[in-house]
Amino acid sequence: MDTSTTPQGFEDLVGDRQVFFQEYFNRKPLLRRGALDGGRARDLVSVRELDDIVAMETVSPAYLRIAKDGRGVPAKAYTRTVTDRGAALAEAVVAGQVYELFRSGGTVTWNALNHFLPAARHLADLFAHTFACQSEVVAFLTPAGKDGYAPHHDPVDVYVIQIEGTKDWRIWEPPAGRRADKASHRPEDLGPPAIETTLRAGDVLYLPYGTPHAAAAKDQVSLHLSVTVEPRRWRDLLADTVRHLLEDPAFDGFPHLADPAAPGTDPAAPGTDPAAPGTDPAAPGTDTAAVFQTLAARLAGLLAGTDPAAETGRLRETGRARAGTGRPREFERLASADVLAPAALLRRSPVPLEIGPSDGARSALVVNGHRLAVPDAVAEALRGLEGGRAVPAARFFPGVDEARSVHVAQGLTRLGVLETADRN
Ligand SMILES: [Fe+2]
Structure with missing residues (x-):
């Protein structure tokens, strides 16, 4: 069937929008049983479509990762160098080796599935629109009875949608000082999990960034999607605003940050008043500290004069218009x-x-x-x-x-x- 005609709405996945944003978003994990019935979950991605991607013979290893016994398998174990008349063109995934690694217990991960499949693209678009953040759709296929990845946290918010089979999850409370990096944890450091549950087809699980988790497939192959949302914290948003203001040509200069004792940096030298008209901040003898002060004051003025509603609107638009979410077809x-x-x-x-x-x-x-x-x-x-x-x-x-x-x-x-x- 044409998967692009069966889109899911955000509330189909997380339930009531207001409850989600008041109680769960950026705070604590949310588990929603049977958010999508099995058929609708399968409309998002099927094992067959993942087979087709592996069979393309042109897939870059950046799109496909394999983990075994909780650790990543080096890409050279399942890739080859595509050559043309002896010259290396690209690295590509070798289907036979991927299947062999899966048969021997490896979890296969398709990164940025939204770059390949219309339904995944729609999903990434939905999340990018909702959060004005970069969103990617990742598929995890785990053989029966195997651990996927060891306990770890991710630097992104994750919405897990179980598509096929079942998967056991252990989730620990997000620590007070949440980290926006990716790191693994030793189970003995984490203590007892806050949630221990089995996800079935159609279940949805939300994990705020920095939430430690581990998952293992049960008695059959497990397929789940993780829709990731890269958080834009206040420091990211304000950095974006400042970067935008810094496009002002006043900040074009390329100063020589000379040692203050070096010749040619005498602050008393003529023509060093950065505020004076006609002053070239790059001219020899310019006091870079004084120019810095002037430009910093200019930036502060621009920042203070920014219309907050218009700027948050601009930030929303730039966050939504990211790669991998454009409308297909x-x-x-x-x-x-x-x-x-x-x-x-x-x-x-x-x-x-x-x-x-x-x-x-x-x-x-x-x-x-x-x-x-x-x-x-x-x-x-x-x-x-x-x-x-x-x-x-x-x-x-x-x-x-x-x-x-x-x-x-x-x-x-x-x-x-x-x-x-x-x-x-
Ligand atoms: Fe993870």
Whole structure:
């Protein structure tokens, strides 16, 4: 089946959004039994699709890891160098060796599955949109009766979705000083786990970053997805803001951070007042400490003058627009616009759209870098589709005949303003 047509919503996975953010997010693990029924979990990824990826013969080892007895297997144990007339081109995964390692007890991990599979891409997009953070989908396939990885914590928030089989989990309380790094733990240092549970197909488990955990497959092969969310803490967000402000050309200079005793750094030398007009901060004799002070004051001024609402909006947008979450199947979308049926349900796409003021008859639209003018009734129809409402193509443009309405809807679909409501 076409997995991209069965998306999961965020609340399908974690339950009530408000409860999740008030009680669990960034605080403590959440276990949700049967969040997805087995069929819906399997729509996200199947063992068969993972087989297909291994069989591609061009997969970089960066996308596939194998762990055995709690430790990573060096990639050279299951890769080969692809050559062309004697010259090395790339390292690629060798399917036969991957299967052999799995048969002998190795856990196989597909990193960034969202780079390969539309349903995983949708999932990463959903999480990137919800948290304005980088999100990846990782699949873990563990043979029956084997430990996957030794107790460890991850530097990312993890949402585990059990797809096939069962897996035993041990989870310890996140320590007070949570660490945003990846580290393993000795079981004797951790004490008794806070949660000991068996995940079955459709169960969802949320682990805030830094939560120690360990997992082992039971009596059958276990497949689970981990959707990771890379936390953007305040220091990450503010660093992003400062980086953005530092694009100001005032900060372009390349100073020579000379030893204060070195010749040519006399603070009393002429032309060293960094605040004086025409001063070249790179000129010999410039007091770099004084220039630093001036530029730091300028940066502080820019920071203090930043509109908080606009800046948090910018940070949200930059966090959502990360690699691996773009909408797939653009060619399919474009092709479907060409054969749009009058009854086809259309909705606004997630592409940002600016609807400008009317000149009395037409309104300006800005989308995907295109600027166009549309009749006011069309702008009004687009406003009416805010909030996810859908309308048949034949009735999109009120007051005109069906054929013209479909024609206008087709044009807006090609531009990416509209999309058919039955696909993702
Ligand atoms: Fe982990």
